[in-house]
Amino acid sequence: MYLRLDYQSGEAIYRQIVEQVKYKIASGELSPADRLPSIRDLAKQLKINPRTVVKAYEELQSGGLVVRRQGQGVFVRDGQAAIPARTRHKLIAEIARRMLAEASRLGASEEEVQTILKDAIEEMRSDK
């Protein structure tokens, strides 16, 4: 599993791992029942502390994206957890709101934001 970490981005490493794994699941790069690297292996691969990996995996687990099977490892959940549509909507809306606030602060126009969104969806489609 290839992950790219940015030590200068102001984002905690564990969060970067969570986000990238989320993206991989969403884009299909990781399929349900796929096994994620062991904590030890990922820590060695990324040259980070295993506790950081543990934190990332725990967050992924509490977010319903992965399950930990005792003695076997961490796996992508078969069939996504049934998050109620309203909760899902709320979560995504919050992310959208934050993104729009940041975009407007950077001086981007509505059209620019829409173009960027379109491009991102295209990219995810082509990754599948």
Add this chain to the structure above:
Amino acid sequence: MSEAAIRTEGLGRDYGRHHALESVNLAIERGRVVALLGPHGAGTTTFLRLLVGLLEPTNGRSWVLESPSRALPEQIAAKIGYMGDADEPPPWSTIKQLMCLQAESSAEFDRAFFERSMTARELAPASRYGSLSKGQKKWVRAALVLAGRPEIMLMDEPAEGLDPSARQSLYDELRDHVTEGEATAVVATHVIGDIERIADDAAVIDHGRVIAHAALEDLREQVREVQLPADEQMPEFGDSIELLGSRVASDTRLVWVRCAIGSLSELEQSLPAGSTVRSANLETFYLALTQHNSNGRDNDAKEKPK
């Protein structure tokens, strides 16, 4: 709660009237890589030498693996790997002799690893230490420590003088060893960019005092650099936002702050229009603190009565 692999209580060392190190209270958990940041002379070398028992503290005490630094039993001494900044083996010693010397004291010396490290830099076992270049010497001394698979690694500027690829290899090996062996490492360095990759915690030493000790993950999320137009007043920050330092450079003012991730919106609200908030890397954090510290000291000096 994990036991502290390294612990100090009020540790201090004076040389005559000069306080090389003062009141250091540190507890380092097992399995962490701690980047000890500070320029030469700030006290990093003194600190490491106190930990390994080469020096006697003037105040306070330190423990490594729960044993007092000044009375390390044989089994504990064998588990500590130390790489001094200027400590060198005699120039006539050969690499092979040094390997044997280290191997005899370490409980589990990884000969294969050491030999691989030497071949990687094309260093023959029969080469005399004195004939090596500065970078090669560092490499050999670092490899000796790493090959001993110690539980505690104390490294004083291990990567200084190494070329970037050697630096990366060294730090990678160090990180691997800490992960594999659940070891603990304290690495003193003033080249901050490289160690940021593999360190878990940062401790900043300035003029003999530890002025910060924090987890890098926390710093990544919490430290921010704010850029303001210079003519703007210093903003009023709430209690949840810690001011680390500030500097005026040409027509902008840079302010470094630390606040919990939840207080970011509060931070943004207290800023005037035209300001930008950026993330800050470890080096920025270090510079903000040490500059702030020196500003504080200069101000103290100015306020002293004549």
Add this chain to the structure above:
Amino acid sequence: MKIKMPLLAILLRQTLPASLIALPVGCLYVMFTRNVLNWQNPWMALFVLAHSIAIASSLGRFGSPNFAFLYTRGYSRDELWAHKMLGTALCVLMVWSPIALMLWLGVRSAVQDKMFVSPYFPIMMTREAPVPWFWLGGYAILLPLFHYVWIRRAQPLRGENGIVLLAVGVVIVIGILMSFRWHPRWFRALVYTLSAVMIITTLVAGRMLHRDLEVH
């Protein structure tokens, strides 16, 4: 405590320059000196003194980067001290044995006879046979003392230099006592007792203080 050869080898090597000079000097002197050797011979006394100082100093450079390196290889203080003492003993034996053997095996007396036609030749071997033991005794007394001096000077927060004066005093006293022509009957017993006490004390104290010394 087992003997760790690599450590011993490095420590021995530190004393090599001193020994490389001492061995030929000692051999040449013993081979060619015309006077009958006795235990009061001042040149050999000086030789033992100088060699002992050289050994102790080469193994006592606690301010040098070499020692800082050696002291942080994972060996305990006691291990280091024990190997230092062992290295010292070996170094002394390496220099003393050839000299003593030259005397005992008759090389000296042969040279004295053939080259110098020495009138003392007949009695030389018997008269001089016990003398090397005095030299060894000299090493045995001086080396623990000098090691102690160097260790004491490396004590935390800079040990006092008073100990140097004390050692110098001891050496002077020994020198003076040696120079007397006649000694009372109980002198030998007194010397043996005092030496034994001093050797044991300096060794034990040296080992203890060695645990506390600082390497800068």
